Amino acid sequence: MGELDEGSQILFLQHFTANEAGIRAFVRRLVPLRSDTNDVMQQVAMVLWKKFEQLEVKDDFRKWAFGVARYEALAWSRDKARDRLVLAEDVLVALADESLATEPALSAQRDALDGCLEKLAAEHRRMILDAYSPGVRIQDVASRSQRSVAGFYQWLHRIRLQLLDCVKRNLAVEGVS
Amino acid sequence: MIDPKRLEQIAQYAEGLLGSDGIRDLEAALRNDAELRYTFLEYLNLDAALTASAALPESEGVLPLSTANSRSENAALPRKGIRRSHARYVAAAAVLAMIALGSWIFLSRQSHDANVSSVLVTVLSADDAELEGQSEPLAPGQRLMLAQFRLKKGSLELQIPNDVKLELHGPLAAVFEQPSRLRLAHGELAAEVGERGKGFTVVTDAGEIVDLGTRFGVMARENGSTEVMVFAGEVQVKPSSVKEGQSKWTLTEGDALRIAPNQPPSRLASVSVKEVSAEPTPDGPIVGQVTDNVKAVDFYRFYGVVPGGMTEGASVYTMRSFAKWHPLRGEKFPEELRGADLIQTFHLARQETDLRITVQLNRPAKIYVMLDTRVPVPQWLKKEFIDTGMKLRGGPWDRRPMTRGIPWDADGKIFVTYTVWRREVFQAGPVELGPPQMPGQTTNGAMYGIAVKKL
Numbered sequence: 001m002g003e004l005d006e007g008s009q010i011l012f013l014q015h016f017t018a019n020e021a022g023i024r025a026f027v028r029r030l031v032p033l034r035s036d037t038n039d040v041m042q043q044v045a046m047v048l049w050k051k052f053e054q055l056e057v058k059d060d061f062r063k064w065a066f067g068v069a070r071y072e073a074l075a076w077s078r079d080k081a082r083d084r085l086v087l088a089e090d091v092l093v094a095l096a097d098e099s100l101a102t103e104p105a106l107s108a109q110r111d112a113l114d115g116c117l118e119k120l121a122a123e124h125r126r127m128i129l130d131a132y133s134p135g136v137r138i139q140d141v142a143s144r145s146q147r148s149v150a151g152f153y154q155w156l157h158r159i160r161l162q163l164l165d166c167v168k169r170n171l172a173v174e175g176v177s
Numbered sequence: 178m179i180d181p182k183r184l185e186q187i188a189q190y191a192e193g194l195l196g197s198d199g200i201r202d203l204e205a206a207l208r209n210d211a212e213l214r215y216t217f218l219e220y221l222n223l224d225a226a227l228t229a230s231a232a233l234p235e236s237e238g239v240l241p242l243s244t245a246n247s248r249s250e251n252a253a254l255p256r257k258g259i260r261r262s263h264a265r266y267v268a269a270a271a272v273l274a275m276i277a278l279g280s281w282i283f284l285s286r287q288s289h290d291a292n293v294s295s296v297l298v299t300v301l302s303a304d305d306a307e308l309e310g311q312s313e314p315l316a317p318g319q320r321l322m323l324a325q326f327r328l329k330k331g332s333l334e335l336q337i338p339n340d341v342k343l344e345l346h347g348p349l350a351a352v353f354e355q356p357s358r359l360r361l362a363h364g365e366l367a368a369e370v371g372e373r374g375k376g377f378t379v380v381t382d383a384g385e386i387v388d389l390g391t392r393f394g395v396m397a398r399e400n401g402s403t404e405v406m407v408f409a410g411e412v413q414v415k416p417s418s419v420k421e422g423q424s425k426w427t428l429t430e431g432d433a434l435r436i437a438p439n440q441p442p443s444r445l446a447s448v449s450v451k452e453v454s455a456e457p458t459p460d461g462p463i464v465g466q467v468t469d470n471v472k473a474v475d476f477y478r479f480y481g482v483v484p485g486g487m488t489e490g491a492s493v494y495t496m497r498s499f500a501k502w503h504p505l506r507g508e509k510f511p512e513e514l515r516g517a518d519l520i521q522t523f524h525l526a527r528q529e530t531d532l533r534i535t536v537q538l539n540r541p542a543k544i545y546v547m548l549d550t551r552v553p554v555p556q557w558l559k560k561e562f563i564d565t566g567m568k569l570r571g572g573p574w575d576r577r578p579m580t581r582g583i584p585w586d587a588d589g590k591i592f593v594t595y596t597v598w599r600r601e602v603f604q605a606g607p608v609e610l611g612p613p614q615m616p617g618q619t620t621n622g623a624m625y626g627i628a629v630k631k632l
Binding site for chain 1: 184185188189190191192193194195196197200203204207208211214215217218219220221222223224225226227228229230231473475528575576578581585589621
């Protein structure tokens with residue numbers, strides 16, 4: 001791993017921290033599982049760190065970082081295609097390109113999520129956040145909600161659609177989307 | 178309009194539940210349908226946002242507020258003493274290297290009880306501490322063998338095996354049942370448990386407190402009740418009073434719970450926190466207890482009351498230990514605020530519009546409310562308080578939705594700026610503070626802070 005001087009390290013961290021959520025969401029849109037996102041992000045972060053000195057205009061970090069993430073996510077998918085169920089490369093390329101083009105709108109949707117989570121009944125909010133908690137076993141959350149695992153997945157899907165509808169309606173009212 | 182069946186297919190894909198045929202079918206549909214591709218991206222994007230929200234500390238989440246009266250007494254427990262002991266610990270380690278094993282002091286009462294275990298501990302610091310059976314003053318670096326012991330007075334910081342540090346406050350009586358299991362008969366302690374010490378357990382008559390990697394405090398009262406508060410990480414509490422149904426409670430940072438042998442567990446709303454940086458308060462604290470109108474199932478957040486604790490570097494909230502009070506960049510901390518009693522609120526309440534916080538004053542006082550400058554000033558604040566013109570910063574924060582729009586400062590850090598409001602109260606008694614935000618005007622701002630100084 002390349003060594004950055006202290007000033008560059010701080011600058012790197014500023015840029016990376018400011019963009020990490022967007023890059024992570026971008027990667028998630030291209031890989032099958034949430035846990036896959038971490039694998040790809042680890043590789044993305046390492047490449048960005050190693051090559052940061054080579055980035056001449058640091059203000060271009062965001063565009064550059066998304067390019068690296070695109071490359072690494074597609075490379076990861078190619079690598080996994082032999083033994084994992086992943087989408088075909090031409091579909092992933094289309095998704096990656098459209099994902100980059102629509103990132104501002106998708107970013108606004110992510111930011112609007114907090115407000116929509118607040119509108120959920122407290123119990124539903126707790127359950128969905130439990131289901132997404134790191135390291136959670138979905139069987140445990142389903143059991144706490146007194147649903148079968150299959151029933152819980154159905155419920156999760158309904159809540160996600162409800163949240164998606166909410167963020168889009170809110171952004172439409174604000175004239176964002 | 179996307180076919181609901183396709184949406185279900187996307188959901189199954191997102192959970193890793195879609196088989197080979199399903200993947201190929203979805204793939205073909207995505208290849209030919211731009212609208213479906215965008216819906217797919219939105220769905221996975223929401224999945225990413227939910228993952229991020231679930232990973233956030235609760236202070237960035239939302240408060241399950243319902244309104245009703247809630248009353249709680251204060252508990253006095255140490256908080257920061259253990260954290261601040263690191264520098265002393267380094268010095269103690271140097272001293273330790275020079276101490277021969279022969280200088281161990283055996284203080285345990287002899288016992289053949291299978292539930293008593295002798296444990297080698299190292300004194301990290303001692304403040305007027307007097308252990309029963311030990312006539313010489315205790316000093317950092319001293320090694321003791323403890324089993325059943327009594328701290329008659331003072332405070333004692335100990336390193337025990339498996340990366341566990343204990344801060345004990347006398348009068349206290351306890352016994353090590355095992356090296357990782359301490360029975361507390363009465364008294365107060367705080368524990369800081371490292372990775373190797375996970376599972377360290379404090380037992381009282383009211384139940385068991387099992388560490389899950391954390392800093393926490395326990396006070397066992399003579400009447401049999403026990404108060405537990407978590408300053409970092411998580412603990413699991415198993416009340417002895419609960420025989421059926423929910424048998425254990427998981428408390429996270431900023432939670433406090435009271436358990437008693439014959440009563441159901443209840444929230445402890447107000448905790449007195451000792452800070453090393455606090456100014457002396459010879460006349461006693463101005464703030465009594467702090468309560469609110471939150472009454473929700475599984476809600477255990479507490480307010481931290483730090484007598485004399487308002488100063489640069491003091492924690493703003495009970496959670497978020499890294500968010501500290503600071504003066505504006507290049508300015509001095511306002512003298513008017515220094516040494517005031519600090520009330521640490523919980524950031525989780527930042528967007529509430531129904532919250533009511535009641536501060537019990539022991540004497541006439543000036544109450545200060547520090548409001549995020551980005552938040553519209555609530556009506557109650559405008560009506561009852563005056564804008565002092567003073568400003569403070571709180572932070573540093575990491576980049577997250579709450580801090581969106583705040584630029585990095587010259588040190589690469591993010592701080593929220595607060596306006597300081599003041600109200601003079603001429604008699605002791607309860608004072609009610611309103612919600613941090615007004616209905617219809619909620620913004621993604623920080624929760625307000627509170628300080629109280631004698632009039």
